[in-house]
Amino acid sequence: MSAGPGAGAEPVGARHVKRPTPLRESVYEALTEMIIDGTLERGRHLVEVELAGLLGVSRQPVREALQRLNNEGWVDLRPGFGAMVHVPAEDEVDQLLAARAALESESARLAARHATKDDIAKLRELCKVGTAFQESGDIDGTVRTNGDLHNLITQMSGNRFLVDFAAQVDRRVRWYYTPVAPVRGAASWREHNRLVKAISEGDEDKSAQIMREHTEQTRKAYHELQAATAEEPAEPTSPARRRRSTR
Template sequence: MLFNGLPRESVPKLERPASLREQVYEALLDLISSRSLHPGQHLVESELAGHLGVSRQPVREALQQLNTEGWVDLRPAQGAFVHEPTEDETDQLFVVRTLLETEAARLAAIGSSGQGLDRLDELCANGEAAVAADDVGAVVIANATFHACVMELAGNAVLAELAAHVEQRVRRYFTPNVRQAWVEHRELISAIADRDDARAQQVMHAHTVDARTRFPARPGS
């Protein structure tokens, strides 16, 4: 038998999936990371439950999980509040983002394909159009999709997984409509097309470091 010789108490009992709790968790995480729920905002269980059409229990459980992951602060006798990252937290986040994105740019330049370059060009054009239309929401989506495509071209699944986690945290920072960012994207495409991994690294490093200067210490401030 598979568990012969193991004490019964050492074999964990699997709980039934808490699908409703996970749905509430995902919904709240999306609202926080997209800044629909603002840093510092008081999260009232009853109001959230009413808006989401669920009881307070899955909301309470989701808030506890979000607190564990640093998205929400649970304050005794006060309730739950959307976490406000400190300047140090912000700096640390962007340092990690720079490391991951720079390595992805290098790998993408080494292994890029014509089809991948066409996709980057298309995404860059979408972003430029969104900037011209002053559509901040579309710019945010286009930017995230562009960087995700670079990760895909890098061909490293672990790197992409880590970068996706970091990018989700970056989303909660206000992204201004900056034309220069898309000029830098064009420079990156050129470097990748030339298979110049050193220049791709340089362009991406400068791009991500410059991005940090566009964000205030606290999202939305």
């Protein structure tokens, strides 16, 4: 490759992968996270040479990663056109969030049964951290902490099958949640605090109910946002979105 203007400077969105892990795996992980956090927007046309430049790799591992992402539903490969970031259909979102509600309401019920003082302290700390991220407008931090809190509750359930099932949908849930995090805002963290209180009191039924209502509010917010977005005029797609600080 020839050195272009500003040789030596990293392009916006560049995130060179670590080499010890097999390269195709590192590229797959990097592209998946770029889709989840919105750096690669839904519906965006993915050009192998551009992605290779962002990641500092050759086109071959990018091509392999795109094939895997297509198999897993993150990317759509269209003959004669190339790859595009998948745009979830309404029923697709509903099905996943319904599965999440079932998994997490049961996790909350069991967490209330098994919670230790240390568990409750960790949950309360995550609520504080998440609220701080939300108030500062750090979307990446908010989404990450939201996921950490939900994952901890699932771990607290003591049911390894729930843990495994939740892990399978975690990334997809984060992808759906990222756009609605600013919309849900403080309300989401108030619900989290209510949930942690119910778990700390050992109230299994209330914990399950609050979690079910919490996930339903997220589902509604997602659909409302999609409906509002559909009514807005389309804007040009930028080459890459600068990520907010996760520190």
